[in-house]
Amino acid sequence: MTDSTTQTTCPYCGVGCGVVATQEGDKITVKGDKTHPANFGRLCSKGAALAETLDLEGRLLHPEIYGQVTDWETALNTTATALNDIIQKYGNSAIGFYVSGQLLTEDYYVANKLMKGYIGTANIDSNSRLCMASSVAGHKRAFGSDTVPVDYSDLEKADLIVIVGSNLAWCHPVLFQRISAARQQRNDKLKIVVIDPRRTATCDIADLHLPIKTGVDVTLFNGLLHHLRAHDHLDYRFIEQSTQGFANALQTAKETANSIPAIAQHCGVSEADIIEFYRLFARTEKVVTLYSQGVNQSSSGTDKVNSIINCHLATGRIGRVGMGPFSITGQPNAMGGREVGALANQLAAHLDFEPEHQAIVQNYWQSPTIALQAGLKAVDMFEAIEKGDIKAVWIMATNPVVSLPNAERIKTALARCELVIISDCVRNNDTVPYAHILLPAQTWGEKEGTVTNSERRISRQRAFLTAPADAKPDWWIISQVAQHMGYQYGFNYQSPADIFREYAGLSGIENNGHRDFDISILSQLSDAEYQTLTPYQWSPRSALQTTAENRPRFFADGRFYTLSGKANFVPVRPIAPKSESNSTFPLILNTGRIRDQWHTMTRTGKTPRLLSHISEPFVDIHPEDAQAFDIKDNELVCLNSALQQIIVRAKLSEGQKRGYLFSPMHWNAQFSAQARVGTLIASHTDPYSGQPEFKHTPVAVSRYQARWYGFLLSKNPLELPPSAGIRYWAKIPQQGFIQYEFAGDDPPENWATWANTYFGADKNWLEFADPAHGRYRCANVQDDLLNICLFISRDMQLPSRIGLSELFNHPLSLTDRLSLLTGQIGKNVAERGDTVCSCFGVGRATIIKTIQEQGINSVTQLGEILKAGTNCGSCIPELKQLVAQHAIKQVA
Template sequence: QTETKNRTTQTTCPYCGVGCGVTVNQDSQGLAPVSGDQQHPANFGRLCVKGSSLHETVDHVDRLLYPTVLGKRSSWESSLNLVADKMQQVIQEYGPEAVAIYAAGQILTEDYYVANKLMKGFIGSSNLDTNSRLCMASAVVAHKRAFGSDTVPGCYEDLEEADLLILIGSNAAWAHPILFQRMAAAKQARPDMKVVVIDPRRTATSDLADLQLSIRPGSDAFLFNVLLCWLDHSNALDHDFIANHSEGFEQTLQAARASTPQSLQECAQQLDVDEDDLQTFFQWFTATDKTVSVFSQGINQSSTGVDKGNAIINAHLATGRIGKPGATPFSVTGQPNAMGGREVGGLANQLAAHMDFSGREVDRVRRFWNAPRVVTRPGLKAIDMFDAIKRGEIKFLWIISTNPLVSMPDADDVKVALAKCELVVVSDCMANTDTTAAAHVLLPAASWGEKNGTVTNSERCISRQRSFLSPAGEAKPDWWILSQVAQRLGFGEAFDYQHPADIFDEYSRMTGFENQGERDLDISGLSGLNHDQYDAMAPVQWPVNSQYPQGRQRFFDDHRFYTPSQKAQFIAIKPELPAPRSQDGSLIMNTGRVRDHWHTMTRTAKSARLAQHIREPYVDIHPDDARRLLLADGSLARVSNGRGEILLRAQITTNQRPGEIFVPMHWTSRYASAARMGALIDKSCDPFSGQPELKYTGVEAEPF
């Protein structure tokens, strides 16, 4: 598969939102072990074990090598014709909204752009959503409510410059290892730097913590409301920032007061933490100007995730700790290009390039794309989309590069829904996933190493993913597949792309189109690159325009927000504490990543090195619960609820709070029978973001 000539390629890791640069060396012997790109600003040469195993996962085993229709090999020509014809028929018979695409934070920005333009500009359906809905949709809404834009204010350097680093719902040591290494190195260099981990369970990240607050699951917004009251009582507010650069503080403080008990002791009881620890956290926050609050899936994957995000941001606005070195709230995304997707507009509640559905923006997008059917309202978010499919309202579904039959809540219901579709198309690089098994048409997609394009990491840094391998079999890039279908639908001129550089150029021009600074996302400074310049593009943090030709490290250092008043918005939060655990012995199931696997393991299971870290699915359970339930360490446990049951190896550990268990998200029926945690999780979502609750599911456990 490898080219024979000697070649060095700088590319970007396809796993997590840290977005590390990777150096790939090839010679006549093939691919050498990859190494970290010394120049890349995300990792400066470091790679975690997943990234450094990339060369072990690029073989053709289990790859989807050619198109198939109903399980039989087909040609690209006839498969694409079939897809386009069926799409056309569904649009004519049922209307454009009977067509949907469900994509992934794994695809490249150029792929996203073409999918979004096709759906929202030319087909006329907003039903384009992605698995990023499961990753960071709540952070997007929290940012937009507070800043008027989906802007990550800070940069990775802020994590190193902070004197107080707070990690909330983030096991960065496993989920964002290189970022965690940067934090650990900063703390080693400056031992006075304080680290607080706020998480119901103790994790590998806790090893770095000066203080761990193992709060009751779901009580994060309550905690930050109490903090706001504490800051007020302690005269620690930044009155100048509040008065001149923000709105809504008084209502927010009143709401916080209304939810906060009189005494710290009662607050600590509600949070189920030690009162002295709580006081220490508040005192550190009060006293430390350079504070960074990192929040991740423990905040986002919640039925109140948006409010939790805003409660954290409120504390930063109240102290003016935003837009300054070492002082910012910081949402860290899970996937390698969830950020690029949301920038392009690849969520059902976005239009394009940080433009939404106001009449002015719809008109602007229509004129830029010269598009016949620009959508005027948001589409269905993931859970609602699959429910609409199940009701028979969506007839045509195209799943791109993701495995919803494993990863979606109530995943068995997604299987039922797909059976209702007239056509399910799956484009993927892997042949045998739970989702490919449910497809009528399978289209082979180029994989990491074969693809060419850009991704954006958690600090807004745009990096190139470069190809260095020939595509496996007849695999093609996603942007090419989408463009070919668009041409067959009669939109040839608008989708006549020959190279991802053509797409990137159009996208970067769109970000600057009629943008006099009212939109944060502007990379028009990167437009007009020829193919060689695009290929040589160095990592850069957006925006890139005439004002910031070299990119911008921090937003809001100028105190200018993207709301109509240009002021930041405090959001009054009435925290909903989770219901107390019932006395009938039921447990609360939390879910998340392990260090060496990624998503549904379609790539990482190929590496023996990665597989040996944790060989089988497990459940972490507190000794008191294990004793009560007669579960021995290492025994098999049946974890169940009304929706289904899974079998897991019991690991007894005091890292869990009593009454709560942890189950990893990765294992599917392919790798361990009956270990798919998505079968137990219901469809509870955040009402604002539509992000599912993946951290708080009632279950029972018993010996198997």
């Protein structure tokens, strides 16, 4: 391995940060790319830990057929033959592809081409359906095209940013830091409004927080539209020249939201806050409304999007610097998937299912057929699999058994499916056990291609690692299967550059400015130019050499992509969520992401640093709700919906709205038992976008009355078989060992026998037992280092895990050995507390001690001493709280 430096793009969220991977011998480091216009060198905690996720543990390295390792030629022949047999027997609509925003654009394009242009059905959908489909539908209804009209730079030039349904500080930390920096530089002239049921870390920079109920966004923004008209804050010239349908939209808004008291009551916030929000929006010219999953993931998500867009159209605040509606995507290549048509209701290059567009695509591809109508969206696709209408599904780079709603039903569907093909880089996730054919794909650092971020900026992902064993690029796997199916002439690609040129060329066919997406200028790139392509933002008049100052903006001329050239106001009425709370399920569950984890943890779960801040599945609950249900902080609780039950930790949080809970979507069967939050969520979807409702599930919460609790620390990973009687467990990788937390219903008759049976009969155990108090402790020491230790109790009063963890890394003294089973740590072991700053591993106890001993009274001072908060900044709100709570008060 030679020393080298590679500019590439982060594989996590839709911000699309540039990173620089440096190899020095066998060591790899990853840092932010200071030249990349998305992040200018900033990285979040996940991006900063990328180098820690590159090992081969858990990788799928060889093709497998029915659990047997095979070679590529056999796997390709078997896959192609099986697909052809199903098509011949049942028809092309019996095939489904479920793809992913983790794919590169070139992968996406080839999969879409195979399905829609050669197999001839549109039953290909993406997990991006779960994150931004409502924005796509809302854009197309309003603009006639799926056009994002805002840049990241607009966030720094706006005078008001309205953040709706997004914990930006945790889910898109780099954008949050750009906004925070702009706010400081402008002496707080930039105002921030956060609209979210929860008081999250994002509210740290907010001038106003509206903790609205879930599902009421349309009422709030219809009220704003009515307010703008009533107080004469409309742009009548823009409305007249560039829009249509205003009268109907305004009349609907007037009918549904014309009273501040009624709006406030419906939304669950004060009248004063509603008035202040409306006043700020009305009187501020440069307004960006930045929204994400809290808007999109709803059974009325498309209407919510259009209610926001209506307000921008009414004020002419679109197509100009520092203003516009801005959808922030969740995945690194959700936008790329939209561009190549990897959604069931689109063709490629922003073309739709209409005869003219179908002819363009089929002629360009020279394909034998073309899909004539939209296919099945994600939720509908898996329902069709369960019913037997779809006989074969190819799942690429995603884990639907965790991420889709009604997740237990996904298991049932896959178990019934005649043929399940999975191409992925991991050998074990919740979906893999249902595969008949496994195809090993390359992962980040190994594969080449492009991604498009939330501001339409195309960036290169470049390989800096040699792909292991039989792992291949996704585009190669798809192309080879296509060729083995008999479609050699359409898939004879030699490199991702070949695919990119073809895809770029399609965007310009019969376009002439009639469609928003046109990157045909890039279709002439040589291989060398493709390899060195710098981040490129597509715009109405695509050109490689344009600066931020002279780059044309979408809608700057007041023209849109509808037949009339005018934007559509869309009348929208408030629609209640499909399910409401009741006496059986009195609380509403909201789901989402946390700061340091990504999707279903197949990558971020590999690094201990990212599990040090929040290490177990949890539910946030307001203290008053907790009191009402007799729940204490850190207790295990059962969450029940009409579908399933999960068990998680309770975290009391004043930031929760009364009557609402929050639980993250990340945990899976490899890291926990009974914690897949998707099992609780019904398959309610938006009628236009097909996007599921993840933010509003009626649930009940109750204490989990465990009869015993315990934890185990082990040098090596262990299996926790069902026969062990462990009802709840969580696996927490640590530096040099693995931590398991667990609890159960019925304790065994003899804990020593139980420990020997499940955790090593061959070990010499140091033991301590106190049957009268239900305590059992044992440990095994090898070569003077702690190898494994187990602590059991009737209650949650257990020793410090942090102190014991130090004994894995240092030889045990006689004192350590004597105190080991008491849980007392050695004199030289300092308790740093649970992690607050994941980037630098700074613990709560260390921070508090530094604040008190050093007389710290600001986060800046804290960062100078401990580095905490000086990288991604996601922990800054928490650091501020600690400084406020523990700083020594100065006496005048």
